[in-house]
Amino acid sequence: MAGRLKAPTGRYGGRSAEERKAERRRRFLDAALQLFGGAPGFRATTVAALSQAAGLSTRQFYEEFRTLEDVLAALHLEVNGWAEAAVAAAFAEAEPLPLVERVTVLFRAYARDVTSDPRRIRIAFVEIIGVSPRLEEQRLARRARWVELICTEANAAAARGDAAPRDYRLAATAFIGSVNGLLHDWSAGWVDASLDDVVEELVRLLVGILRPEGWVPGGPR
CATH class of the missing domain: 1.10.357.10 (Tetracycline Repressor, domain 2)
Known part of the structure; x- marks a missing residue:
């Protein structure tokens, strides 16, 4: 049955799936503080720009958040x-x-x-x-x-x-x-x-x- 892929639950690189997820979320929030709180601001930021600033992919963005x-x-x-x-x-x-x-x-x-x-x-x-x-x-x-x-x-x-x-x-x-x-x-x-x-x-x-x-x-x- 087709559906959304589940996130991995095992350890990778010495970190659990929960730890990796928390790190990704932190990177998106840090990038958002830079872009939303500085230039260009929330309204001019795209998912692609935020993902790039975080050093992550848009796919990873949608694994953590629904919208900007x-x-x-x-x-x-x-x-x-x-x-x-x-x-x-x-x-x-x-x-x-x-x-x-x-x-x-x-x-x-x-x-x-x-x-x-x-x-x-x-x-x-x-x-x-x-x-x-x-x-x-x-x-x-x-x-x-x-x-x-x-x-x-x-x-x-x-x-x-x-x-x-x-x-x-x-x-x-x-x-x-x-x-x-x-x-x-x-x-x-x-x-x-x-x-x-x-x-x-x-x-x-x-x-x-x-x-x-x-x-x-x-x-x-």
Whole structure:
């Protein structure tokens, strides 16, 4: 009965079929970071061009992905995952600190990770936009995770008397939009400031949300 050939399952060159498959996938994702995050961008990249950049065949591409959109989706999740891991690693350092210092440590960890490679910013903030309803849903879902993180931290600060008690969801969503826009503009060279200056400004904005004018720390909860 005719059908799609099965991938080999034995060991070859000292590596299992699963290891070889993971390596191929990694090579496609690395090539996509270069092409989607740099030139020519997602919309101008073909399967043939991506396969060539990865040093693999188009047949091998279709063994790993169905479409280029699948590659962009995987890469977008990976870029966000790297940033989440950087913030999670910073929590140990930030845990005992006062609010402003805590926010600064956590946000600097995020900003440094995202801006460590301009291609990551392009994947997270530019190439993902407007591709399809599916990717828009994924983008909004990942943004919602960041909003939830800010709300969790804000509510914990409010419970300690370090921030004003309120529903932070709308403010957190607005703040994430500011973060995305400013970091993108800074990475593109449109903002004449150091990364520390950018982080400081965004932290000031967030602290202003947490501690509005007229609110007194330790006041009524």
